[in-house]
Amino acid sequence: MALLEVKNLGITFGGLKAVDNFNLTLEKGALYGLIGPNGAGKTTVFNLLTGVYKPTTGTFLLDGKELKGKKPADINKAGIARTFQNIRLFKNLSVLENVKVGLHNGMKYSTVAGIFRLPSFFKTEKKMDEKALELLKVFELDESADTLASNLPYGKQRKLEIARAIATNPKLLLLDEPAAGMNPNETNELMETIRFVRDHFDLTVLVIEHDMSLVSGICEEITVLNFGTELAKGKTDEVLKNPEVVKAYLGQ
Protein backbone atom coordinates (compact mmCIF):
# COMPACT_ATOMS: atom_id res chain seq x y z
CA MET A 1 0.00 0.00 0.00
CA ALA A 2 1.20 3.49 -0.82
CA LEU A 3 2.24 5.73 2.08
CA LEU A 4 0.50 8.82 0.79
CA GLU A 5 -2.45 8.87 -1.54
CA VAL A 6 -3.78 12.22 -2.74
CA LYS A 7 -7.01 12.06 -4.70
CA ASN A 8 -8.45 14.96 -6.72
CA LEU A 9 -7.28 17.45 -4.12
CA GLY A 10 -8.39 21.03 -4.84
CA ILE A 11 -9.04 24.36 -3.20
CA THR A 12 -10.65 27.57 -4.39
CA PHE A 13 -10.15 31.01 -2.89
CA GLY A 14 -13.19 33.02 -3.93
CA GLY A 15 -13.36 32.33 -7.66
CA LEU A 16 -9.71 31.36 -8.01
CA LYS A 17 -8.85 27.69 -8.32
CA ALA A 18 -5.49 27.71 -6.56
CA VAL A 19 -5.06 23.96 -6.82
CA ASP A 20 -7.28 21.78 -8.94
CA ASN A 21 -7.51 18.02 -9.29
CA PHE A 22 -4.14 17.23 -7.73
CA ASN A 23 -3.27 13.53 -7.59
CA LEU A 24 -0.22 11.92 -6.10
CA THR A 25 0.79 8.50 -4.86
CA LEU A 26 3.95 8.19 -2.81
CA GLU A 27 5.50 4.84 -2.01
CA LYS A 28 7.30 4.38 1.27
CA GLY A 29 10.89 5.64 1.09
CA ALA A 30 10.35 7.73 -2.05
CA LEU A 31 12.12 11.04 -2.65
CA TYR A 32 9.63 12.98 -4.71
CA GLY A 33 9.88 16.49 -6.15
CA LEU A 34 7.19 19.08 -6.71
CA ILE A 35 8.22 21.89 -9.04
CA GLY A 36 6.59 24.67 -11.00
CA PRO A 37 6.84 28.40 -11.68
CA ASN A 38 6.08 30.96 -8.96
CA GLY A 39 2.41 31.01 -8.00
CA ALA A 40 1.76 27.55 -9.42
CA GLY A 41 0.26 26.36 -6.14
CA LYS A 42 3.09 24.24 -4.75
CA THR A 43 3.05 25.67 -1.26
CA THR A 44 -0.77 25.56 -1.32
CA VAL A 45 -0.50 21.80 -1.83
CA PHE A 46 1.71 21.63 1.27
CA ASN A 47 -0.74 23.76 3.21
CA LEU A 48 -3.54 21.43 2.20
CA LEU A 49 -1.57 18.34 3.19
CA THR A 50 -0.73 19.80 6.61
CA GLY A 51 -4.21 21.08 7.43
CA VAL A 52 -3.43 24.80 7.24
CA TYR A 53 -6.09 25.02 4.50
CA LYS A 54 -9.15 22.79 4.27
CA PRO A 55 -9.53 21.33 0.77
CA THR A 56 -12.73 22.20 -1.11
CA THR A 57 -12.57 19.00 -3.16
CA GLY A 58 -10.83 15.68 -2.92
CA THR A 59 -9.10 13.93 -0.08
CA PHE A 60 -5.78 12.47 1.02
CA LEU A 61 -4.78 9.42 2.99
CA LEU A 62 -1.64 8.61 4.95
CA ASP A 63 -1.08 4.90 5.48
CA GLY A 64 -4.70 4.34 4.51
CA LYS A 65 -6.00 6.80 7.12
CA GLU A 66 -8.01 9.77 5.84
CA LEU A 67 -6.61 13.05 7.13
CA LYS A 68 -8.77 15.53 5.23
CA GLY A 69 -10.26 18.23 7.47
CA LYS A 70 -8.05 17.45 10.46
CA LYS A 71 -6.25 20.17 12.40
CA PRO A 72 -2.55 20.81 11.69
CA ALA A 73 -1.51 19.47 15.10
CA ASP A 74 -3.44 16.24 14.56
CA ILE A 75 -2.04 15.78 11.07
CA ASN A 76 1.44 16.12 12.51
CA LYS A 77 0.63 13.52 15.14
CA ALA A 78 -0.58 11.23 12.33
CA GLY A 79 2.86 11.46 10.75
CA ILE A 80 3.28 14.42 8.40
CA ALA A 81 5.91 17.02 9.29
CA ARG A 82 6.96 20.04 7.27
CA THR A 83 9.33 22.93 6.92
CA PHE A 84 8.41 26.39 5.69
CA GLN A 85 9.43 28.45 2.70
CA ASN A 86 9.84 31.54 4.89
CA ILE A 87 11.67 30.09 7.86
CA ARG A 88 9.46 29.75 10.93
CA LEU A 89 11.64 28.96 13.89
CA PHE A 90 10.91 29.68 17.55
CA LYS A 91 13.18 32.70 17.55
CA ASN A 92 13.42 33.36 21.27
CA LEU A 93 14.21 29.75 22.08
CA SER A 94 17.61 28.10 21.80
CA VAL A 95 18.50 25.67 19.01
CA LEU A 96 18.20 22.75 21.43
CA GLU A 97 14.80 23.94 22.69
CA ASN A 98 13.51 24.26 19.14
CA VAL A 99 14.18 20.56 18.62
CA LYS A 100 12.77 19.73 22.05
CA VAL A 101 9.50 21.40 21.07
CA GLY A 102 9.51 18.98 18.15
CA LEU A 103 9.89 16.10 20.61
CA HIS A 104 6.86 17.38 22.55
CA ASN A 105 4.47 14.58 21.61
CA GLY A 106 7.07 11.84 21.48
CA MET A 107 8.32 12.20 25.04
CA LYS A 108 5.78 13.20 27.63
CA TYR A 109 5.40 14.14 31.24
CA SER A 110 2.52 16.10 32.73
CA THR A 111 2.39 19.84 33.42
CA VAL A 112 2.12 19.04 37.13
CA ALA A 113 5.26 16.91 36.99
CA GLY A 114 7.00 19.85 35.35
CA ILE A 115 5.87 22.39 37.94
CA PHE A 116 6.69 20.22 40.94
CA ARG A 117 9.86 18.77 39.39
CA LEU A 118 8.79 15.15 39.90
CA PRO A 119 11.25 12.38 38.95
CA SER A 120 9.56 11.92 35.56
CA PHE A 121 10.55 15.51 34.72
CA PHE A 122 14.27 14.88 35.18
CA LYS A 123 14.15 11.48 33.50
CA THR A 124 12.26 12.66 30.43
CA GLU A 125 14.17 15.94 30.11
CA LYS A 126 17.44 14.01 30.12
CA LYS A 127 16.18 11.68 27.42
CA MET A 128 14.90 14.65 25.42
CA ASP A 129 18.29 16.38 25.65
CA GLU A 130 20.08 13.27 24.45
CA LYS A 131 17.68 12.67 21.58
CA ALA A 132 17.73 16.33 20.55
CA LEU A 133 21.53 16.49 20.59
CA GLU A 134 21.71 13.32 18.56
CA LEU A 135 19.45 14.91 15.96
CA LEU A 136 21.42 18.15 15.98
CA LYS A 137 24.61 16.17 15.39
CA VAL A 138 23.15 14.83 12.14
CA PHE A 139 22.76 18.41 10.95
CA GLU A 140 26.07 19.52 12.47
CA LEU A 141 24.23 21.91 14.75
CA ASP A 142 25.27 20.38 18.07
CA GLU A 143 28.00 22.99 18.53
CA SER A 144 25.43 25.78 18.57
CA ALA A 145 22.84 23.98 20.71
CA ASP A 146 22.64 26.86 23.19
CA THR A 147 22.53 29.65 20.61
CA LEU A 148 19.26 31.50 20.13
CA ALA A 149 17.60 30.23 16.96
CA SER A 150 17.37 33.77 15.57
CA ASN A 151 21.16 34.19 15.88
CA LEU A 152 21.95 31.25 13.61
CA PRO A 153 23.17 31.94 10.08
CA TYR A 154 20.57 31.44 7.37
CA GLY A 155 21.69 28.03 6.10
CA LYS A 156 21.77 26.60 9.60
CA GLN A 157 18.29 27.96 10.31
CA ARG A 158 17.01 25.92 7.37
CA LYS A 159 18.74 22.84 8.72
CA LEU A 160 17.31 23.44 12.17
CA GLU A 161 13.81 23.55 10.70
CA ILE A 162 14.38 20.13 9.15
CA ALA A 163 15.76 18.81 12.43
CA ARG A 164 12.73 20.12 14.29
CA ALA A 165 10.37 18.49 11.79
CA ILE A 166 12.18 15.15 12.05
CA ALA A 167 12.01 15.36 15.86
CA THR A 168 8.24 14.84 15.60
CA ASN A 169 9.02 11.36 14.27
CA PRO A 170 7.08 11.67 11.00
CA LYS A 171 6.50 9.13 8.27
CA LEU A 172 6.32 11.79 5.60
CA LEU A 173 8.52 14.89 5.51
CA LEU A 174 7.50 17.89 3.42
CA LEU A 175 10.35 20.26 2.58
CA ASP A 176 9.37 23.64 1.18
CA GLU A 177 12.30 25.07 -0.79
CA PRO A 178 15.03 23.78 1.52
CA ALA A 179 17.82 25.14 -0.70
CA ALA A 180 16.45 28.67 -1.08
CA GLY A 181 19.21 31.21 -0.50
CA MET A 182 21.97 28.61 -0.31
CA ASN A 183 25.16 28.65 -2.37
CA PRO A 184 26.06 25.62 -4.55
CA ASN A 185 28.32 24.13 -1.89
CA GLU A 186 25.62 24.36 0.75
CA THR A 187 23.09 22.90 -1.68
CA ASN A 188 25.32 19.89 -2.33
CA GLU A 189 25.73 19.39 1.37
CA LEU A 190 21.97 19.66 1.84
CA MET A 191 21.36 17.01 -0.82
CA GLU A 192 23.59 14.62 1.08
CA THR A 193 21.75 15.43 4.30
CA ILE A 194 18.31 14.87 2.77
CA ARG A 195 19.37 11.50 1.39
CA PHE A 196 20.93 10.58 4.70
CA VAL A 197 17.88 11.44 6.80
CA ARG A 198 15.60 9.59 4.42
CA ASP A 199 17.61 6.39 4.91
CA HIS A 200 18.54 6.95 8.54
CA PHE A 201 15.07 7.93 9.83
CA ASP A 202 13.12 5.73 7.44
CA LEU A 203 11.29 8.67 5.88
CA THR A 204 9.44 9.48 2.73
CA VAL A 205 10.29 12.94 1.44
CA LEU A 206 8.27 15.31 -0.71
CA VAL A 207 10.25 18.39 -1.66
CA ILE A 208 9.36 21.68 -3.34
CA GLU A 209 12.37 23.23 -4.99
CA HIS A 210 13.38 25.76 -7.59
CA ASP A 211 17.01 24.72 -7.65
CA MET A 212 17.10 22.27 -10.57
CA SER A 213 20.48 20.85 -9.55
CA LEU A 214 18.93 19.71 -6.30
CA VAL A 215 15.80 18.39 -7.98
CA SER A 216 17.66 16.39 -10.62
CA GLY A 217 20.25 15.38 -8.03
CA ILE A 218 17.99 13.73 -5.48
CA CYS A 219 14.40 13.39 -6.72
CA GLU A 220 13.58 10.08 -8.33
CA GLU A 221 10.27 11.32 -9.68
CA ILE A 222 8.62 14.73 -9.92
CA THR A 223 5.34 16.45 -10.60
CA VAL A 224 5.24 19.82 -12.36
CA LEU A 225 2.47 22.21 -11.38
CA ASN A 226 1.38 25.20 -13.44
CA PHE A 227 -1.58 27.47 -12.61
CA GLY A 228 -2.76 25.00 -9.99
CA THR A 229 -2.97 22.03 -12.32
CA GLU A 230 -0.64 19.17 -13.06
CA LEU A 231 1.45 19.81 -16.16
CA ALA A 232 3.65 16.73 -16.19
CA LYS A 233 4.60 13.83 -14.00
CA GLY A 234 7.15 11.02 -14.08
CA LYS A 235 10.86 10.25 -13.98
CA THR A 236 12.83 13.41 -13.20
CA ASP A 237 15.13 13.64 -16.25
CA GLU A 238 12.30 12.77 -18.67
CA VAL A 239 9.96 15.37 -17.23
CA LEU A 240 12.62 18.07 -17.23
CA LYS A 241 13.13 17.50 -20.98
CA ASN A 242 9.38 17.76 -21.67
CA PRO A 243 8.85 20.78 -24.01
CA GLU A 244 5.67 21.80 -22.11
CA VAL A 245 7.63 22.04 -18.88
CA VAL A 246 10.43 24.04 -20.46
CA LYS A 247 7.84 26.40 -21.92
CA ALA A 248 6.13 26.89 -18.56
CA TYR A 249 9.42 27.69 -16.89
CA LEU A 250 11.11 29.81 -19.49
CA GLY A 251 8.17 31.21 -21.44
CA GLN A 252 8.00 31.10 -25.21
Place this chain on the structure above:
Amino acid sequence: MLKKLKFKKPDTKNSFVTYGLLLVTFAIVKILFEAGKLSYMIKDLLVPLCVYAILAVSLNLTVGILGELSLGQAGFMCVGAYSGALFSNLLEEAIPQVLIRFPLAMIVGGICAAIFGILIGIPVLRLRGDYLAIVTLAFGEIIKNIFASVYLGLDANGFHVSMKTASDLNMDLDGEMLINGALGLNGTPRDSNFTIAFIVLFITTIVAYNFVNSRTGRAVMSIRDNRIASESVGINVTKYKLITFALTAFFAGVAGSLYSHNFSTLQASKFDYNLSILVLVFVVLGGIGSIRGSIVASILLTLIPELLRGSIGKYRMLIYAVILIVMMIVNNGDYFINLKEKISVKFSSKFKKTKKEVV
Protein backbone atom coordinates in the same frame (compact mmCIF):
# COMPACT_ATOMS: atom_id res chain seq x y z
CA MET B 1 2.43 45.46 19.71
CA LEU B 2 3.92 42.68 21.82
CA LYS B 3 5.51 40.96 18.85
CA LYS B 4 8.05 43.72 18.37
CA LEU B 5 9.44 43.41 21.87
CA LYS B 6 12.28 41.09 22.66
CA PHE B 7 11.22 38.48 25.16
CA LYS B 8 13.56 37.73 27.98
CA LYS B 9 13.89 34.08 28.80
CA PRO B 10 14.04 32.98 32.42
CA ASP B 11 16.40 29.99 32.66
CA THR B 12 17.32 27.71 35.51
CA LYS B 13 20.52 29.55 36.45
CA ASN B 14 18.55 32.76 36.58
CA SER B 15 15.90 31.25 38.80
CA PHE B 16 18.34 30.47 41.62
CA VAL B 17 19.62 34.05 41.59
CA THR B 18 16.03 35.21 41.99
CA TYR B 19 15.32 32.77 44.80
CA GLY B 20 18.48 33.98 46.58
CA LEU B 21 17.57 37.65 46.16
CA LEU B 22 14.07 36.99 47.45
CA LEU B 23 15.33 35.18 50.53
CA VAL B 24 17.91 37.86 51.32
CA THR B 25 15.30 40.61 50.94
CA PHE B 26 12.94 38.70 53.18
CA ALA B 27 15.60 38.21 55.85
CA ILE B 28 16.55 41.89 55.86
CA VAL B 29 12.95 43.08 56.03
CA LYS B 30 12.12 40.53 58.71
CA ILE B 31 15.07 41.64 60.87
CA LEU B 32 14.13 45.30 60.48
CA PHE B 33 10.53 44.40 61.25
CA GLU B 34 11.41 42.54 64.45
CA ALA B 35 13.78 45.32 65.50
CA GLY B 36 10.93 47.81 65.09
CA LYS B 37 12.82 49.91 62.53
CA LEU B 38 9.98 49.97 60.02
CA SER B 39 7.45 52.78 59.94
CA TYR B 40 3.76 51.97 60.19
CA MET B 41 3.32 52.88 56.56
CA ILE B 42 5.88 50.36 55.37
CA LYS B 43 4.50 47.69 57.71
CA ASP B 44 1.07 48.15 56.20
CA LEU B 45 2.54 47.90 52.74
CA LEU B 46 4.36 44.58 53.21
CA VAL B 47 1.43 42.30 52.40
CA PRO B 48 0.13 44.40 49.46
CA LEU B 49 3.69 44.43 48.06
CA CYS B 50 3.74 40.65 48.01
CA VAL B 51 0.23 40.60 46.53
CA TYR B 52 1.27 42.90 43.70
CA ALA B 53 4.41 40.88 43.05
CA ILE B 54 2.36 37.66 42.84
CA LEU B 55 -0.07 39.35 40.46
CA ALA B 56 2.79 40.58 38.27
CA VAL B 57 4.59 37.23 38.19
CA SER B 58 1.41 35.39 37.25
CA LEU B 59 0.40 37.94 34.62
CA ASN B 60 3.89 37.60 33.17
CA LEU B 61 3.04 34.01 32.29
CA THR B 62 0.28 35.19 30.00
CA VAL B 63 1.95 38.35 28.70
CA GLY B 64 5.59 37.30 28.60
CA ILE B 65 5.49 33.56 28.04
CA LEU B 66 2.29 33.13 26.06
CA GLY B 67 2.68 36.54 24.42
CA GLU B 68 -0.95 37.62 24.73
CA LEU B 69 -2.17 40.83 26.36
CA SER B 70 -4.62 40.21 29.18
CA LEU B 71 -6.25 42.98 31.19
CA GLY B 72 -8.50 40.76 33.28
CA GLN B 73 -6.11 40.26 36.18
CA ALA B 74 -8.18 42.38 38.61
CA GLY B 75 -11.30 40.38 37.75
CA PHE B 76 -9.63 37.06 38.62
CA MET B 77 -8.20 38.63 41.75
CA CYS B 78 -11.73 39.72 42.68
CA VAL B 79 -13.04 36.18 42.31
CA GLY B 80 -10.23 34.85 44.48
CA ALA B 81 -10.68 37.58 47.09
CA TYR B 82 -14.41 36.96 47.48
CA SER B 83 -14.33 33.18 47.41
CA GLY B 84 -11.37 33.02 49.79
CA ALA B 85 -12.92 35.50 52.23
CA LEU B 86 -16.27 33.74 52.07
CA PHE B 87 -14.57 30.42 52.79
CA SER B 88 -12.85 31.85 55.87
CA ASN B 89 -16.01 33.60 57.07
CA LEU B 90 -18.06 30.43 56.89
CA LEU B 91 -15.48 28.08 58.32
CA GLU B 92 -13.92 30.37 60.92
CA GLU B 93 -15.39 28.29 63.72
CA ALA B 94 -15.17 24.91 62.02
CA ILE B 95 -11.42 25.29 61.39
CA PRO B 96 -9.99 27.45 64.16
CA GLN B 97 -6.33 26.86 63.21
CA VAL B 98 -5.20 29.77 61.03
CA LEU B 99 -2.37 27.77 59.51
CA ILE B 100 -4.81 25.25 58.09
CA ARG B 101 -7.73 27.54 57.28
CA PHE B 102 -5.80 30.29 55.53
CA PRO B 103 -3.86 28.12 53.05
CA LEU B 104 -7.13 26.34 52.28
CA ALA B 105 -8.84 29.71 51.73
CA MET B 106 -6.08 30.70 49.31
CA ILE B 107 -6.34 27.43 47.41
CA VAL B 108 -10.14 27.81 47.23
CA GLY B 109 -9.68 31.38 45.96
CA GLY B 110 -7.16 30.19 43.40
CA ILE B 111 -9.28 27.33 42.14
CA CYS B 112 -12.40 29.51 41.83
CA ALA B 113 -10.41 32.06 39.86
CA ALA B 114 -8.90 29.33 37.67
CA ILE B 115 -12.38 28.01 36.88
CA PHE B 116 -13.40 31.53 35.86
CA GLY B 117 -10.19 31.75 33.85
CA ILE B 118 -11.00 28.60 31.92
CA LEU B 119 -14.65 29.58 31.35
CA ILE B 120 -13.63 33.00 30.06
CA GLY B 121 -10.58 31.65 28.27
CA ILE B 122 -12.48 29.21 26.06
CA PRO B 123 -14.24 31.93 24.03
CA VAL B 124 -11.71 34.72 24.57
CA LEU B 125 -8.50 32.94 23.58
CA ARG B 126 -9.73 32.65 20.00
CA LEU B 127 -8.90 36.33 19.77
CA ARG B 128 -5.41 37.74 19.48
CA GLY B 129 -3.55 40.90 20.35
CA ASP B 130 -5.50 44.07 21.01
CA TYR B 131 -8.87 42.34 20.73
CA LEU B 132 -7.96 39.89 23.45
CA ALA B 133 -6.88 42.78 25.66
CA ILE B 134 -10.19 44.60 25.16
CA VAL B 135 -12.33 41.52 25.82
CA THR B 136 -10.40 40.50 28.94
CA LEU B 137 -10.74 44.08 30.18
CA ALA B 138 -14.49 43.84 29.65
CA PHE B 139 -14.72 40.49 31.45
CA GLY B 140 -12.75 41.90 34.37
CA GLU B 141 -15.21 44.78 34.68
CA ILE B 142 -18.19 42.42 34.39
CA ILE B 143 -16.86 40.24 37.21
CA LYS B 144 -16.28 43.30 39.39
CA ASN B 145 -19.79 44.64 38.76
CA ILE B 146 -21.45 41.31 39.40
CA PHE B 147 -19.72 40.98 42.75
CA ALA B 148 -20.64 44.59 43.57
CA SER B 149 -24.34 43.83 43.18
CA VAL B 150 -24.59 40.44 44.86
CA TYR B 151 -26.35 40.07 48.20
CA LEU B 152 -25.74 36.82 50.01
CA GLY B 153 -27.16 35.86 53.38
CA LEU B 154 -27.21 32.79 55.58
CA ASP B 155 -29.87 31.84 58.11
CA ALA B 156 -31.46 28.69 59.52
CA ASN B 157 -33.08 27.98 56.14
CA GLY B 158 -29.79 28.04 54.25
CA PHE B 159 -28.30 30.50 51.75
CA HIS B 160 -30.23 33.40 50.22
CA VAL B 161 -29.00 35.14 47.08
CA SER B 162 -30.30 38.31 45.47
CA MET B 163 -28.99 40.69 42.83
CA LYS B 164 -31.30 43.58 43.83
CA THR B 165 -31.38 44.64 47.48
CA ALA B 166 -30.67 43.20 50.89
CA SER B 167 -34.36 43.10 51.79
CA ASP B 168 -35.05 40.83 48.81
CA LEU B 169 -33.18 38.09 50.56
CA ASN B 170 -36.19 37.36 52.84
CA MET B 171 -33.92 36.19 55.61
CA ASP B 172 -34.82 35.39 59.20
CA LEU B 173 -34.06 38.22 61.59
CA ASP B 174 -31.14 36.35 63.13
CA GLY B 175 -29.66 35.61 59.69
CA GLU B 176 -26.08 36.59 58.89
CA MET B 177 -25.32 38.93 55.99
CA LEU B 178 -22.34 37.51 54.09
CA ILE B 179 -22.01 39.73 51.03
CA ASN B 180 -23.73 43.09 51.20
CA GLY B 181 -23.75 44.38 47.62
CA ALA B 182 -21.54 47.37 47.01
CA LEU B 183 -20.67 47.50 50.71
CA GLY B 184 -18.92 44.21 50.19
CA LEU B 185 -17.87 41.58 52.62
CA ASN B 186 -17.31 42.24 56.31
CA GLY B 187 -15.60 40.46 59.15
CA THR B 188 -13.01 38.47 57.24
CA PRO B 189 -10.46 37.17 59.74
CA ARG B 190 -7.21 39.10 59.31
CA ASP B 191 -5.05 36.05 58.72
CA SER B 192 -2.54 37.61 56.34
CA ASN B 193 0.87 38.55 57.55
CA PHE B 194 4.17 39.31 55.90
CA THR B 195 5.69 35.86 56.43
CA ILE B 196 2.75 34.01 54.88
CA ALA B 197 2.55 36.50 52.04
CA PHE B 198 6.25 36.08 51.35
CA ILE B 199 5.99 32.29 51.36
CA VAL B 200 3.17 32.49 48.83
CA LEU B 201 5.21 34.85 46.66
CA PHE B 202 8.18 32.48 46.89
CA ILE B 203 6.06 29.48 45.87
CA THR B 204 4.54 31.47 43.01
CA THR B 205 8.01 32.36 41.76
CA ILE B 206 9.19 28.75 41.91
CA VAL B 207 6.09 27.53 40.10
CA ALA B 208 6.49 30.22 37.43
CA TYR B 209 10.15 29.34 36.78
CA ASN B 210 9.45 25.61 36.77
CA PHE B 211 6.51 26.08 34.46
CA VAL B 212 8.58 28.05 31.97
CA ASN B 213 11.46 25.57 32.06
CA SER B 214 9.35 22.52 31.38
CA ARG B 215 7.82 20.73 28.43
CA THR B 216 4.62 22.74 28.85
CA GLY B 217 6.48 26.04 29.09
CA ARG B 218 8.41 25.30 25.91
CA ALA B 219 5.18 24.51 24.09
CA VAL B 220 3.67 27.80 25.31
CA MET B 221 6.72 29.81 24.23
CA SER B 222 6.68 28.10 20.85
CA ILE B 223 3.10 29.32 20.38
CA ARG B 224 4.24 32.85 21.25
CA ASP B 225 7.15 32.73 18.82
CA ASN B 226 5.32 31.17 15.88
CA ARG B 227 1.85 29.77 16.14
CA ILE B 228 1.79 28.17 12.70
CA ALA B 229 5.10 26.40 13.19
CA SER B 230 3.98 25.33 16.64
CA GLU B 231 0.87 23.67 15.20
CA SER B 232 2.99 22.06 12.51
CA VAL B 233 5.02 20.18 15.12
CA GLY B 234 1.87 18.88 16.77
CA ILE B 235 1.28 21.35 19.60
CA ASN B 236 -2.35 21.76 20.64
CA VAL B 237 -2.45 25.56 20.70
CA THR B 238 -5.83 25.95 22.42
CA LYS B 239 -4.92 23.55 25.20
CA TYR B 240 -1.67 25.29 26.08
CA LYS B 241 -3.18 28.74 25.87
CA LEU B 242 -5.89 27.63 28.31
CA ILE B 243 -3.39 26.03 30.70
CA THR B 244 -1.40 29.27 30.84
CA PHE B 245 -4.48 31.42 31.23
CA ALA B 246 -5.81 29.19 34.01
CA LEU B 247 -2.47 29.24 35.84
CA THR B 248 -2.38 33.03 35.63
CA ALA B 249 -5.94 33.21 36.96
CA PHE B 250 -5.13 30.72 39.72
CA PHE B 251 -2.33 32.86 41.14
CA ALA B 252 -4.38 36.02 40.70
CA GLY B 253 -7.03 34.28 42.80
CA VAL B 254 -4.47 33.29 45.43
CA ALA B 255 -3.23 36.88 45.52
CA GLY B 256 -6.82 38.08 45.87
CA SER B 257 -7.42 35.77 48.78
CA LEU B 258 -4.20 36.97 50.42
CA TYR B 259 -5.35 40.53 49.87
CA SER B 260 -8.85 40.03 51.30
CA HIS B 261 -7.46 38.46 54.47
CA ASN B 262 -5.35 41.57 55.04
CA PHE B 263 -8.37 43.83 55.60
CA SER B 264 -11.52 43.10 57.53
CA THR B 265 -13.71 44.70 54.84
CA LEU B 266 -13.62 43.90 51.16
CA GLN B 267 -15.26 45.88 48.36
CA ALA B 268 -15.47 44.83 44.72
CA SER B 269 -14.83 48.40 43.58
CA LYS B 270 -11.15 47.98 44.48
CA PHE B 271 -10.71 45.50 41.64
CA ASP B 272 -11.25 47.90 38.76
CA TYR B 273 -9.37 48.11 35.49
CA ASN B 274 -6.85 50.54 36.98
CA LEU B 275 -5.51 47.65 38.99
CA SER B 276 -5.23 45.43 35.90
CA ILE B 277 -3.37 48.14 34.06
CA LEU B 278 -1.12 48.79 37.05
CA VAL B 279 -0.12 45.11 37.09
CA LEU B 280 0.49 45.18 33.35
CA VAL B 281 2.73 48.22 33.88
CA PHE B 282 4.75 46.21 36.42
CA VAL B 283 5.16 43.39 33.90
CA VAL B 284 6.10 45.61 30.97
CA LEU B 285 8.50 47.82 32.91
CA GLY B 286 10.08 44.87 34.67
CA GLY B 287 10.88 43.40 31.28
CA ILE B 288 8.36 41.22 29.47
CA GLY B 289 9.09 37.58 30.17
CA SER B 290 11.46 38.34 33.04
CA ILE B 291 10.06 36.97 36.28
CA ARG B 292 12.65 38.67 38.47
CA GLY B 293 11.95 41.94 36.66
CA SER B 294 8.24 41.64 37.45
CA ILE B 295 8.94 41.26 41.14
CA VAL B 296 11.44 44.15 41.26
CA ALA B 297 9.20 46.45 39.23
CA SER B 298 6.11 45.73 41.31
CA ILE B 299 7.98 46.40 44.55
CA LEU B 300 9.68 49.59 43.33
CA LEU B 301 6.61 51.01 41.63
CA THR B 302 4.45 50.39 44.70
CA LEU B 303 6.99 51.76 47.17
CA ILE B 304 8.05 54.88 45.27
CA PRO B 305 4.70 56.69 45.23
CA GLU B 306 4.21 55.88 48.91
CA LEU B 307 7.68 57.08 49.90
CA LEU B 308 7.13 60.32 47.98
CA ARG B 309 4.16 61.20 50.14
CA GLY B 310 6.14 63.41 52.51
CA SER B 311 7.34 66.93 51.80
CA ILE B 312 7.16 66.72 47.99
CA GLY B 313 3.73 65.11 48.13
CA LYS B 314 2.30 67.62 45.69
CA TYR B 315 4.57 66.41 42.89
CA ARG B 316 4.20 62.76 43.76
CA MET B 317 2.42 61.57 40.63
CA LEU B 318 4.57 63.79 38.44
CA ILE B 319 7.74 62.16 39.73
CA TYR B 320 6.10 58.75 39.44
CA ALA B 321 5.33 59.36 35.77
CA VAL B 322 8.92 60.42 35.10
CA ILE B 323 10.17 57.26 36.80
CA LEU B 324 7.88 55.16 34.59
CA ILE B 325 9.27 56.79 31.47
CA VAL B 326 12.87 56.40 32.59
CA MET B 327 12.30 52.72 33.41
CA MET B 328 10.76 52.15 30.01
CA ILE B 329 13.77 53.70 28.28
CA VAL B 330 16.29 51.82 30.39
CA ASN B 331 14.51 48.52 29.86
CA ASN B 332 13.67 48.70 26.19
CA GLY B 333 15.90 51.36 24.64
CA ASP B 334 18.52 50.00 22.22
CA TYR B 335 21.37 51.86 23.89
CA PHE B 336 20.70 50.42 27.32
CA ILE B 337 20.07 46.90 26.03
CA ASN B 338 23.47 46.95 24.30
CA LEU B 339 25.08 48.35 27.42
CA LYS B 340 23.58 45.63 29.57
CA GLU B 341 24.74 42.94 27.14
CA LYS B 342 28.27 44.33 27.16
CA ILE B 343 28.33 44.36 30.94
CA SER B 344 26.98 40.82 31.22
CA VAL B 345 29.52 39.55 28.66
CA LYS B 346 32.32 41.16 30.64
CA PHE B 347 31.07 39.64 33.86
CA SER B 348 30.57 36.17 32.44
CA SER B 349 34.03 36.15 30.81
CA LYS B 350 35.60 37.20 34.10
CA PHE B 351 33.60 34.51 35.85
CA LYS B 352 34.76 31.86 33.39
CA LYS B 353 38.39 32.93 33.79
CA THR B 354 38.28 32.59 37.56
CA LYS B 355 36.57 29.26 37.18
CA LYS B 356 39.35 27.96 34.96
CA GLU B 357 41.99 29.15 37.40
CA VAL B 358 40.31 27.26 40.16
CA VAL B 359 40.25 24.08 38.07
